[in-house]
Amino acid sequence: LKHAGSPWEMGLAETHQTLVLNGLRSRVALQVDGGLRTGRDVVIGALLGADEFGFSTAPLIAAGCIMMRKCHLNTCPVGVATQDPVLRKRFKGTPEHVINFFFYVAEEVRALLAEMGYTHLDQIIGDTDLLEKRALIQHWKARGLDFSKMFFKPAAPHEAVHWTERQKHPIDDV
Numbered sequence: 001l002k003h004a005g006s007p008w009e010m011g012l013a014e015t016h017q018t019l020v021l022n023g024l025r026s027r028v029a030l031q032v033d034g035g036l037r038t039g040r041d042v043v044i045g046a047l048l049g050a051d052e053f054g055f056s057t058a059p060l061i062a063a064g065c066i067m068m069r070k071c072h073l074n075t076c077p078v079g080v081a082t083q084d085p086v087l088r089k090r091f092k093g094t095p096e097h098v099i100n101f102f103f104y105v106a107e108e109v110r111a112l113l114a115e116m117g118y119t120h121l122d123q124i125i126g127d128t129d130l131l132e133k134r135a136l137i138q139h140w141k142a143r144g145l146d147f148s149k150m151f152f153k154p155a156a157p158h159e160a161v162h163w164t165e166r167q168k169h170p171i172d173d174v
Helices: 008-021 039-047 057-063 095-116
Strands: 031-033 052-054
Touching: 008 031, 008 039, 039 052, 039 095, 057 095
Parallel strands: 031 052
Antiparallel strands: none
16 A cells, blocks of 8 residues: 555644643653654654654665565565575675664754754654744645644643653563
């Protein structure tokens, strides 16, 4: 399936706001994934309330995937997603390619945080005041968009706006 889900930004913002308003945000780690490729995506996710970020396609491409969409057939032509020894020999990727990808994502996050005057990602989680809509959107479909609900910052001054309480369940010791 392609293009079947909702944009993660909408679900993340609403979930974060609901948890803050109900005094539960400190107990929950919000993870976002789906199309994350850059440090900018990570920063936007954090501003909307995410604590954790899931990458999938971009690291696969860094490893050498060419998106043939044959993973489930065991016939990956570049050897990324196959158990066939002949096809596995074609794999030219290294773990360092993926490590470098994440290094550059982290560098971009660090640069964006510094540009905004922050040193830690935790400092901007849920701070939607730092988000703004581009002023000069000319496309006819974009003119009527209202981001006020997505950029809404709940008035809960004594509530945590990110995950701070690690839960300890008795079942963990079984």
